[in-house]
Amino acid sequence: QMQLQESGPGLVKPSETLSLTCTVSGGPISGSSHYWGWVRQTPGKGLEWIGSIFYTGSDYYNPSLRSRATVSVDTSKNHFSLKLRSVAATDTGIYFCMGSLASYCVGVSCFGWIDPWGQGTLVTVSS
Amino acid sequence: EIVLTQSPGTLSLSPGERATLSCRASQNVISNYVAWYQQKPGQAPRLLIYGASSRATGIPDRFSGSGSGTDFTLTISRLEPEDFVVYYCQQYGSSLWTFGQGTKVEIK
Numbered sequence: 001q002m003q004l005q006e007s008g009p010g011l012v013k014p015s016e017t018l019s020l021t022c023t024v025s026g027g028p029i030s031g032s033s034h035y036w037g038w039v040r041q042t043p044g045k046g047l048e049w050i051g052s053i054f055y056t057g058s059d060y061y062n063p064s065l066r067s068r069a070t071v072s073v074d075t076s077k078n079h080f081s082l083k084l085r086s087v088a089a090t091d092t093g094i095y096f097c098m099g100s101l102a103s104y105c106v107g108v109s110c111f112g113w114i115d116p117w118g119q120g121t122l123v124t125v126s127s
Numbered sequence: 128e129i130v131l132t133q134s135p136g137t138l139s140l141s142p143g144e145r146a147t148l149s150c151r152a153s154q155n156v157i158s159n160y161v162a163w164y165q166q167k168p169g170q171a172p173r174l175l176i177y178g179a180s181s182r183a184t185g186i187p188d189r190f191s192g193s194g195s196g197t198d199f200t201l202t203i204s205r206l207e208p209e210d211f212v213v214y215y216c217q218q219y220g221s222s223l224w225t226f227g228q229g230t231k232v233e234i235k
Contacts, residue, residue, distance in 0.1 A: 047172070
């Protein structure tokens with residue numbers, strides 16, 4: 001059973017970059033069929049998918065966040081990361097890392113039910 | 128984008144009663160690729176149901192899912208005290224994951 005743990009600053013200033021890392025335990029990212037990614041929960045939009053990546057580096061994003069988000073993977077450290085640029089107060093929320101097995105694929109972008117989830121980390125955007 | 132609308136927003140019931148939660152999609156969800164999650168305060172969502180009706184590992188059989196096309200239902204046959212939390216549906220049959228806004232099950 002893979003387990004996920006988010007880490008990163010809990011406070012980010014407006015216009016700066018939010019950076020989070022998700023460390024995976026219980027098995028190597030490169031040996032898993034999971035697609036890894038990020039979901040956030042904000043007061044304004046509820047649960048919202050941000051972006052995902054496969055261990056090969058193939059990434060894909062929510063079109064509404066594509067211009068600001070980058071998801072990357074480091075198999076040597078068994079973790080994956082999120083960068084969200086030019087943040088504003090509306091980006092304040094709980095950020096969850098997650099894994100998903102593919103049920104529906106469009107090219108290299110694959111989607112499925114989400115399991116496992118990290119415990120989540122609160123990120124506040126404020127000066 | 129497939130919009131998921133959950134109803135009711137809040138469901139007030141007593142322990143032991145049956146809960147019926149609805150999730151309606153703005154368009155057909157292919158292969159009934161709908162999941163349900165339970166979220167307790169301060170915790171991440173927990174997968175309950177996938178593929179509209181398959182229970183996830185370790186989920187009690189009082190939880191069941193049904194539906195197809197655009198209409199999906201989560202049923203809790205007999206509410207236990209720990210079931211009074213928030214539930215979300217999610218679709219994964221398109222190139223954009225989307226979630227419903229949630230249904231809160233509260234003690235009447």
